[in-house]
Amino acid sequence: MEKMHKLEPILLKDMMELSEHYIAAEKENINAINFFPIPDGDTGSNMFYTIQAIVKEVKNVVEENGNSAIFQAISKGSFIGAKGNSGVIYSQFLIGVVEYLEEIQIITPLTFAKALEEGTEFAYDAVLNPTEGTILTVMKRTSDKAIEITSEQKDIGWIEFIDFLVEESKQCLIETKEMLDILKEADVVDAGAKGFVHILESWKDVIKRQ
Secondary structure (H helix, E strand, O other): OOOOOOEEHHHHHHHHHHHHHHHHHHHHHHEEEEEEOOOOOOOHHHHHHHHHHOOOOOOOOOOOOOOHHHHHHHHHHHHHOHHHHHHHHHHHHHHHHHHHHHHHHHOOOHHHHHHHHHHHHHHHHHHOOOOOOOOHHHHHHHHHHHHHHHHHHOOOOOHHHHHHHHHHHHHHHHHHHOOOOHHHHHOOOOOOOOHHHHHHHHHHHHHOOO
């Protein structure tokens, strides 16, 4: 099978929509392990409401609208729909990602890696006191992995690329249990980080359909 090196921006619409389904399915499981920063059991719900607002903006975008339309819709939905701590972090992450992509309009593994790096910086900047062992850590590890593999394999195809990212995010998710005492005592991984991994899994499914 020929490697897919370029992702059409309109596919970001499918990635947002499928991530809504994934988070909807895992929402209660994510809520159940919500111990940090406070055990209020709403991380899954907040991530779902945030993504729902994004999907509301992107659902009417079609390829004929041009690439900028999908980037702007994601950014707008992220800005107006962010809810809760993890929702705000994820929305800022997405805003950073699409802000970078809108400048270049071409989505290869290399440019997407740089967009993930930009999104991660936005996410960290959104938090007054960033804490490791959370969704932030998984974002950082994933974006670092993306930069690493695109530096080493400049012609890597999208499927291989996204496989690397999902596996790295899953491994980092497991490790969050050991990074924060409250998670270790409860014997759970970070709730927001779990949500982020499911989002990456949904993106992987969209890409593998191409």
